[in-house]
Amino acid sequence: MGVLYNLGQSGGNNLTALWITSTGDGFGNPVKVWDNDDRTTGSWNWNNSKLTAGDYNGDGKADIGVLYNNGQSPDGRYQTSLWTFTSTETGFNGPVKKWDVGTDSWNWNTSKLGSGYFDGDGKADTGVFYDYGQQGDGTSRTGLWKFTSTGSGFNNPALAWDSNSIIR
Numbered sequence: 001m002g003v004l005y006n007l008g009q010s011g012g013n014n015l016t017a018l019w020i021t022s023t024g025d026g027f028g029n030p031v032k033v034w035d036n037d038d039r040t041t042g043s044w045n046w047n048n049s050k051l052t053a054g055d056y057n058g059d060g061k062a063d064i065g066v067l068y069n070n071g072q073s074p075d076g077r078y079q080t081s082l083w084t085f086t087s088t089e090t091g092f093n094g095p096v097k098k099w100d101v102g103t104d105s106w107n108w109n110t111s112k113l114g115s116g117y118f119d120g121d122g123k124a125d126t127g128v129f130y131d132y133g134q135q136g137d138g139t140s141r142t143g144l145w146k147f148t149s150t151g152s153g154f155n156n157p158a159l160a161w162d163s164n165s166i167i168r
Helices: none
Strands: 002-010 013-022 027-035 049-054 063-072 078-085 096-100 111-116 125-134 140-147 158-162
Touching (some): 063 111
Antiparallel strands (some): 013 027
């Protein structure tokens, strides 16, 4: 089990740590396996992180995926990215950005994150339920977007289901 922990702030930077409790055959005392105090990832805000777990590279060990809220651009676009902590024999490598919304807009606040084996290739994929809110006709709209794993990253998200496609 992995847990991101809010360490507060230092010098205006948010500090976060990753702790694990797995011993390989059960659970033990938490062990810190990463923190951003080395500044290689910059300020990491625990409050802007949504976690999920899956074996994204197909090596038989669970990795951690984080959907991260990067705020809004000056022109009002929502900036979101997807990071992974790759599992090692003794812990996790530091986070690596695998996807970024770029010039599009993705609202982290309306996203629910999960992982699973969606395409049967032996690598976990990431799914995001996205709430588009209330539509003009008064109905709510939700979409399911999937990020399929390539083993070393993720394909750009593809809309797998849209509640607007339901016959009413």
